[in-house]
Amino acid sequence: xxxxxxxxxxxxxxxxxxxxxxxxxxxxxxxxxxxxxxxxxxxxxxxxxxxxxxxxxxxxxxxxxxxxxxxxxxxxxxxxxxxxxxxxxxxxxxxxxxxxxxxxxxxxxxxxxxxxxxxxxxxxxxxxxxxxxxxxxxxxxxxxxxxxxxxxxxxxxxxxxxxxxxxxxxxxxxxxxxxxxxx
Amino acid sequence: xxxxxxxxxxxxxxxxxxxxxxxxxxxxxxxxxxxxxxxxxxxxxxxxxxxxxxxxxxxxxxxxxxxxxxxxxxxxxxxxxxxxxxxxxxxxxxxxxxxxxxxxxxx
Ligand SMILES: [Zn+2]
Numbered sequence: 001x002x003x004x005x006x007x008x009x010x011x012x013x014x015x016x017x018x019x020x021x022x023x024x025x026x027x028x029x030x031x032x033x034x035x036x037x038x039x040x041x042x043x044x045x046x047x048x049x050x051x052x053x054x055x056x057x058x059x060x061x062x063x064x065x066x067x068x069x070x071x072x073x074x075x076x077x078x079x080x081x082x083x084x085x086x087x088x089x090x091x092x093x094x095x096x097x098x099x100x101x102x103x104x105x106x107x108x109x110x111x112x113x114x115x116x117x118x119x120x121x122x123x124x125x126x127x128x129x130x131x132x133x134x135x136x137x138x139x140x141x142x143x144x145x146x147x148x149x150x151x152x153x154x155x156x157x158x159x160x161x162x163x164x165x166x167x168x169x170x171x172x173x174x175x176x177x178x179x180x181x182x183x
Numbered sequence: 184x185x186x187x188x189x190x191x192x193x194x195x196x197x198x199x200x201x202x203x204x205x206x207x208x209x210x211x212x213x214x215x216x217x218x219x220x221x222x223x224x225x226x227x228x229x230x231x232x233x234x235x236x237x238x239x240x241x242x243x244x245x246x247x248x249x250x251x252x253x254x255x256x257x258x259x260x261x262x263x264x265x266x267x268x269x270x271x272x273x274x275x276x277x278x279x280x281x282x283x284x285x286x287x288x289x290x
Pocket of ligand 1: 189243248
């Protein structure tokens, strides 16, 4: 009997897209947790996660390890880590909180280049100009017909988290938008 | 596009991120098991549906996901104010110019 081997696949494996002004590609696989916790529990979770959960709207923090925590709501965060597993780190924390592993629920797309903002603005109604959405800003919002979590990772770079089943739609949408992003 | 102020995000956000969630300040009778059918009907089904100022619940569904309350003019579709869920009902007055404002907010 041959031994069964499970191979991890992504809905966007091998796909690249873009234009003169922008490159669109899937982000590396990552651990992700959806974290809900009140103010009382934040210090214990900060310690376990090795970062300070941002408590202001649209703020994110990135630890030296690369682990990111994105403010989604007054008591809700999305933690993303391409290396360590935050689920394991919070498992033993003695606080009142809720955590769900959503690593495989989401897929992320990276959009980078001078035309990145224009590409995004083709389908995202939120104000993503520099004052309203500086580097490090993040938000749950919409793009086209789907909900996304948007993060600005650099002056001309964004990370778009969407549900796995919407990944192809999101990718196609961005690919289309890329055509005239420098117009 | 209409911009709606989310009291939790602290800024105006596009209406596509929001969902209407019914009339605000509808208080659940307590104990609900002891009210009459008529009282239940009034609580559960009957809504004001005014022409003019209305108090509504909204949810920042595709944003911070929080429910909050809003005062909206059903004639102009203008939001007079929004405030956090659980806060007391905000009083509104119409100025001599006909514009609705939060009471004490001026002019
Ligand atoms: Zn909000």
